[in-house]
Amino acid sequence: MAEEVARHYSDGRNLAAAIADSLRKAGKDIGKLTTADLGTVDEFHIRGRKATLELGQSLSLNAGSHVLDIGSGLGGPARTLAETYGCQVTGIDLTQEFCDAAATLSTWVGLADRVAFQQGDATNLPFADGQFDAAVTIHVAMNIAAKDRMYAEARRVLRPGGLFGVYDVLQGDGGDVRYPVPWAREPSISHVATPDAMVTLLRGAGFKILSTQDSSEEGLRWFEGMAAMMAQGTPPPVTFRTFLGDDFPEMTRNMQSNLREHRIRTVTYICQA
Numbered sequence: 168m169a170e171e172v173a174r175h176y177s178d179g180r181n182l183a184a185a186i187a188d189s190l191r192k193a194g195k196d197i198g199k200l201t202t203a204d205l206g207t208v209d210e211f212h213i214r215g216r217k218a219t220l221e222l223g224q225s226l227s228l229n230a231g232s233h234v235l236d237i238g239s240g241l242g243g244p245a246r247t248l249a250e251t252y253g254c255q256v257t258g259i260d261l262t263q264e265f266c267d268a269a270a271t272l273s274t275w276v277g278l279a280d281r282v283a284f285q286q287g288d289a290t291n292l293p294f295a296d297g298q299f300d301a302a303v304t305i306h307v308a309m310n311i312a313a314k315d316r317m318y319a320e321a322r323r324v325l326r327p328g329g330l331f332g333v334y335d336v337l338q339g340d341g342g343d344v345r346y347p348v349p350w351a352r353e354p355s356i357s358h359v360a361t362p363d364a365m366v367t368l369l370r371g372a373g374f375k376i377l378s379t380q381d382s383s384e385e386g387l388r389w390f391e392g393m394a395a396m397m398a399q400g401t402p403p404p405v406t407f408r409t410f411l412g413d414d415f416p417e418m419t420r421n422m423q424s425n426l427r428e429h430r431i432r433t434v435t436y437i438c439q440a
């Protein structure tokens with residue numbers, strides 16, 4: 168299962184080189200990039216960088232915080248939090264190519280001393296008990312069947328009282344998900360939980376849920392904006408298409424239907440260990 172998930176996200180290419188190529192073609196100087204320049208490709212979740220900034224605001228972060236990003240992808244959320252709060256962020260991700268690209272992108276924007284990425288599985292974290300002050304996970308659990316183990320591991324590595332921000336895609340009440348979607352081309356690697364199941368899972372792992380926020384309507388508008396830019400031939404210089412390939416336009420159409428028809432929801436939980 169883990170190998171199939173990693174294969175979904177990676178085609179063995181050097182992702183950082185592909186991203187640099189797209190940016191250069193758009194006239195960007197790689198030596199002068201900002202985290203915002205990278206946000207259209209490295210914030211790989213609905214509502215992008217804005218959603219990461221919102222999540223960060225709820226986690227009481229400061230320059231002394233050590234944050235774990237579970238399923239860190241290309242490292243956009245980790246860099247955004249490190250830059251905004253001056254904190255240290257460790258990212259862990261199943262897909263080796265994403266971890267490699269995350270390290271390279273961090274050097275481009277001068278944040279390599281504040282973020283670190285390593286390959287690993289969210290259900291078996293290679294960290295000591297109570298090691299982190301806070302943790303985030305953004306659009307990851309829909310690839311993980313063993314969510315009980317994932318959340319138990321997040322709880323274990325957080326210090327007592329530490330905050331855990333979970334922003335994920337959930338099963339809605341409008342029927343089955345239409346595929347392909349950005350996290351799966353077909354159902355075998357997709358494991359979306361219902362909102363009821365999420366409450367049970369997070370509490371079962373020992374978390375207190377402090378707040379719950381549904382952002383599905385804003386997520387739909389975000390995808391509509393993306394689709395409009397693609398239709399007008401004015402997409403950002405670099406997008407998720409760099410690694411999702413030519414399926415990306417169909418995924419974008421399906422995500423709009425999935426959100427519009429309430430087949431999926433996007434929900435943020437702020438939890439306390």
Ligand SMILES: C[S@@+](CC[C@H](N)C(=O)[O-])C[C@H]1O[C@@H](n2cnc3c(N)ncnc32)[C@H](O)[C@@H]1O
Nearest residue numbers: 210211212238239240260261262288289305310
């Ligand atoms: C949609 S991307 C989100 C990446 C990142 N959180 C972001 O928002 O930019 C999902 C990520 O989850 C990772 N992933 C999936 N299953 C995982 C697992 N069991 N352990 C760690 N990472 C996993 C994938 O490799 C991928 O990078």
